[in-house]
Amino acid sequence: MAKVKKIVKTIKIDADKCNGCRSCEIACSAFHSTPKYSNNNPARSRIQIITQRAKDIFMPVLAGEYTPAECAGRDIYIIDGKEYEDCGFCRASCPSRDIFKEPDSGLPLKCDMCESDPPREKPMCVEWCLNDVLKYEEHEEEVEEEVKLDDVELGLKSMVDKFGIEKVIDTVARMSQKG
Amino acid sequence: MRYAETGYNLEIDLATRNIERVETDPNTIATHLGGLGTSVKLHWDRVSPEVKPFDAENMLIFSSGLFNATPALSANRTVVTFVSPQSELLAYPMMGGFWSSELKYAGYDKVILKNKSDKWVYIWINNDKVEIRDATHLKGKGALETQDIIRAELNEPRAQVAAIGLAGENRVFTASIEQARSSASRLGGGAVMGDKKVKAIAVRGTKDINLANGEKFYELMKDVTEYIKYRNANPIPNVMTILSGIGSPQEMKHTDEKWHSENFMWGNARTRRKDFWTPEHAEDWTSTQLGAIKRLISCFNCPQQCGALISYKDTPRYMAKCFGKLTYSMAAMVDRLDFNFRILQRATEYGVDSFSTPQILAYAVELKEAGVFTDKDFAGCPEDKEGRFYWLLDRVVRREGIGDILADGTWWAAQKLGKTAQDLAHNTIKKHEQLPLKLSMLDPLYFLMYSTNEKISITQIEGNWPQGAFATMEQRQGFVKDWPQLPDPSWKDWILEWEPRGPKGIPYYPTPEIASQIVDWMEMLHNIDDAVCMCAGMSSFCLKPPYHIHNFPKLISAATGLDIDEAGLKKIVNRSRNLHRAYNNRRGMTRVDEKPPQDHWKNRFPELEEKLLDTYYQFKGWNKDGIPTKERLHELDLDYVAADLQKRGIYKDGQS
Numbered sequence: 001m002a003k004v005k006k007i008v009k010t011i012k013i014d015a016d017k018c019n020g021c022r023s024c025e026i027a028c029s030a031f032h033s034t035p036k037y038s039n040n041n042p043a044r045s046r047i048q049i050i051t052q053r054a055k056d057i058f059m060p061v062l063a064g065e066y067t068p069a070e071c072a073g074r075d076i077y078i079i080d081g082k083e084y085e086d087c088g089f090c091r092a093s094c095p096s097r098d099i100f101k102e103p104d105s106g107l108p109l110k111c112d113m114c115e116s117d118p119p120r121e122k123p124m125c126v127e128w129c130l131n132d133v134l135k136y137e138e139h140e141e142e143v144e145e146e147v148k149l150d151d152v153e154l155g156l157k158s159m160v161d162k163f164g165i166e167k168v169i170d171t172v173a174r175m176s177q178k179g
Numbered sequence: 180m181r182y183a184e185t186g187y188n189l190e191i192d193l194a195t196r197n198i199e200r201v202e203t204d205p206n207t208i209a210t211h212l213g214g215l216g217t218s219v220k221l222h223w224d225r226v227s228p229e230v231k232p233f234d235a236e237n238m239l240i241f242s243s244g245l246f247n248a249t250p251a252l253s254a255n256r257t258v259v260t261f262v263s264p265q266s267e268l269l270a271y272p273m274m275g276g277f278w279s280s281e282l283k284y285a286g287y288d289k290v291i292l293k294n295k296s297d298k299w300v301y302i303w304i305n306n307d308k309v310e311i312r313d314a315t316h317l318k319g320k321g322a323l324e325t326q327d328i329i330r331a332e333l334n335e336p337r338a339q340v341a342a343i344g345l346a347g348e349n350r351v352f353t354a355s356i357e358q359a360r361s362s363a364s365r366l367g368g369g370a371v372m373g374d375k376k377v378k379a380i381a382v383r384g385t386k387d388i389n390l391a392n393g394e395k396f397y398e399l400m401k402d403v404t405e406y407i408k409y410r411n412a413n414p415i416p417n418v419m420t421i422l423s424g425i426g427s428p429q430e431m432k433h434t435d436e437k438w439h440s441e442n443f444m445w446g447n448a449r450t451r452r453k454d455f456w457t458p459e460h461a462e463d464w465t466s467t468q469l470g471a472i473k474r475l476i477s478c479f480n481c482p483q484q485c486g487a488l489i490s491y492k493d494t495p496r497y498m499a500k501c502f503g504k505l506t507y508s509m510a511a512m513v514d515r516l517d518f519n520f521r522i523l524q525r526a527t528e529y530g531v532d533s534f535s536t537p538q539i540l541a542y543a544v545e546l547k548e549a550g551v552f553t554d555k556d557f558a559g560c561p562e563d564k565e566g567r568f569y570w571l572l573d574r575v576v577r578r579e580g581i582g583d584i585l586a587d588g589t590w591w592a593a594q595k596l597g598k599t600a601q602d603l604a605h606n607t608i609k610k611h612e613q614l615p616l617k618l619s620m621l622d623p624l625y626f627l628m629y630s631t632n633e634k635i636s637i638t639q640i641e642g643n644w645p646q647g648a649f650a651t652m653e654q655r656q657g658f659v660k661d662w663p664q665l666p667d668p669s670w671k672d673w674i675l676e677w678e679p680r681g682p683k684g685i686p687y688y689p690t691p692e693i694a695s696q697i698v699d700w701m702e703m704l705h706n707i708d709d710a711v712c713m714c715a716g717m718s719s720f721c722l723k724p725p726y727h728i729h730n731f732p733k734l735i736s737a738a739t740g741l742d743i744d745e746a747g748l749k750k751i752v753n754r755s756r757n758l759h760r761a762y763n764n765r766r767g768m769t770r771v772d773e774k775p776p777q778d779h780w781k782n783r784f785p786e787l788e789e790k791l792l793d794t795y796y797q798f799k800g801w802n803k804d805g806i807p808t809k810e811r812l813h814e815l816d817l818d819y820v821a822a823d824l825q826k827r828g829i830y831k832d833g834q835s
Binding site for chain 2: 019020021022023026027030033035036037038039040041042043044051052053054056058085103128130131
């Protein structure tokens with residue numbers, strides 16, 4: 001496969017600065033609403049603040065890839081004496097937990113770095129975090145070319161994983177006949 | 180589709196266990212906005228003035244406001260309304276935190292609790308599924324402890340839980356409702372919740388909140404955000420540190436307590452210690468505070484960090500904010516802050532107001548010294564100041580022995596204990612303990628705010644106007660040059676002319692006419708906040724705030740789709756304000772109740788004070804008794820209120 005240059009977008013997360021306000025969750029969900037900014041719902045946000053206040057844990061986690069399978073085991077980290085909950089840092093939308101899924105449909109959510117036309121200077125969560133917990137950075141990397149799934153494909157893939165390709169094809173065909 | 184609000188209230192009858200999701204009238208948003216405004220209307224319509232605080236008919240409403248769960252930064256208050264056991268008037272303490280937004284995401288604007296449960300319960304609101312659950316196992320548990328237990332047993336770490344502690348269970352008049360790092364503390368909401376045998380309300384919501392014009396709303400919020408950044412980077416000079424920034428008082432962040440320790444009164448709001456802040460005390464208090472605070476934390480959708488996670492030595496962790504940091508040490512006459520950070524943990528778990536409660540404990544100490552309480556009453560009480568306070572706090576929240584009398588607050592305790600006790604209970608207005616502040620010269624602005632506001636708590640009335648005149652003309656010019664929040668630029672002259680003393684100083688300046696306009700303006704700003712449930716710390720309670728009369732109408736219009744201008748907004752909140760006053764008038768409140776503590780200022784001016792009240796009442800459209808006139812009520816489309824006041828004989832001596 002051909003090598004291509006791509007811009008790697010990074011959100012640097014300084015969790016020590018997070019005060020748990022969750023403005024990022026509102027901004028994310030508002031940006032991804034249709035029409036844009038017409039509503040907000042932190043449950044739809046592609047960034048979640050995993051909060052255990054008394055333990056002094058405020059951990060921003062951005063939604064990563066969807067996976068149809070659970071991990072064989074669940075990891076717990078202890079850092080500086082603080083014990084983080086199961087899968088505390090994991091970004092996956094997976095069967096083990098209910099975050100990073102649309103609350104109505106259960107379809108997976110994934111951070112898209114707020115890609116839009118025209119492009120934004122930085123993702124919404126970064127822009128609306130006024131405590132500098134989130135910092136946006138870009139750098140260039142040379143990688144093998146790959147075909148990326150768009151949102152619809154991603155959603156369909158999870159439906160296929162859940163119900164099987166035939167069921168999904170039948171349903172889509174039936175729906176298209178109904179107009 | 181409903182915008183900004185959900186359009187539904189949750190009505191729960193605790194006696195019959197009937198739960199209803201009730202659609203609200205879409206027109207109410209244009210007449211009462213939301214939050215306190217729409218809650219007052221519900222109380223007016225449903226709770227007659229004969230209802231006593233602990234009657235089953237006393238509704239307890241937990242309300243969100245119009246801006247909760249919208250992108251409006253710092254809109255996170257929950258306003259709790261009920262007839263207070265202490266003042267016997269309609270109280271509305273508020274808490275920050277996360278609760279009201281979660282309620283809206285669950286699909287409700289308010290939770291209305293009616294009647295009483297016959298056994299301990301808690302309420303679990305999970306979107307459309309609402310349950311009344313057994314809380315027998317939670318009886319006696321702390322307010323913070325309860326929140327954690329409920330989250331664990333529901334297996335829902337993201338549930339937001341408002342809970343009472345032992346004080347609420349035992350109907351202590353200063354019982355608070357605690358939630359995350361916040362609490363609705365004043366005037367005994369926790370007691371009414373306990374009377375209804377509701378230990379907690381847990382909520383989790385995953386629904387959308389819509390805006391009429393979201394793009395415009397975000398555009399307006401960008402301006403607000405830029406101003407927040409500017410204010411955070413540019414504290415106001417020439418005012419005390421605590422007033423220089425935005426947000427609730429930054430008591431967790433600032434360590435310099437020279438002003439409070441030397442100007443707030445110690446003991447039972449009694450003793451001023453002008454030389455307290457020595458280098459030794461400064462060092463001790465600073466190191467104690469820095470050692471106690473693990474992290475500064477926020478409420479929902481707020482960039483400020485007014486609360487803190489407290490991890491102090493062997494004391495279990497808890498969260499704190501504001502002046503609770505020092506009120507126990509000062510009331511107990513304990514010089515060290517160590518004591519405060521320890522007892523505050525216990526007080527928070529018990530769920531008590533940290534303004535009133537320390538004064539009640541200090542009052543008990545005075546009653547003992549005066550011989551009103553005897554050695555027998557204090558049997559088992561440790562001799563040392565710290566131990567004595569713990570002992571008294573334990574008695575009060577359990578209503579054991581003398582604690583049963585003290586649990587009703589200083590005013591009610593004094594009525595039971597007689598003349599000496601009444602003389603010692605010196606710091607209340609409308610039966611509620613006030614800030615432990617005793618000043619020299621009467622301040623016309625503060626006199627009016629203390630006397631006339633339904634909040635009965637000065638720290639939640641004052642705000643946008645500086646607390647005192649600036650010393651030099653240069654300072655005054657510096658302050659007014661950048662002040663777009665003012666309703667009219669001509670008001671800047673009042674700052675320029677205002678002298679620290681002399682004929683252009685307090686008590687005669689600002690004049691009663693000017694004072695009326697300033698107080699009315701500040702009160703209006705608080706009422707807007709109370710309707711949209713904006714944190715007062717970002718609006719009505721601070722100098723030069725991000726939210727003000729010029730941008731609120733635009734934000735409200737973008738959020739709701741209504742076309743509301745400044746005059747329209749002012750009319751809506753004036754309607755709610757006058758309805759609230761009429762409600763309290765109907766319960767018996769009148770001019771004779773509008774008196775700050777006699778010793779609040781050393782220099783009093785009875786004639787001027789009467790003139791201030793007369794002028795302000797007239798400005799507000801109230802009669803000589805402080806009751807909204809029929810004419811004023813008509814202007815506000817409240818003829819039905821005037822008719823009710825007339826029918827009940829509230830208008831006296833030929834007034835209307």
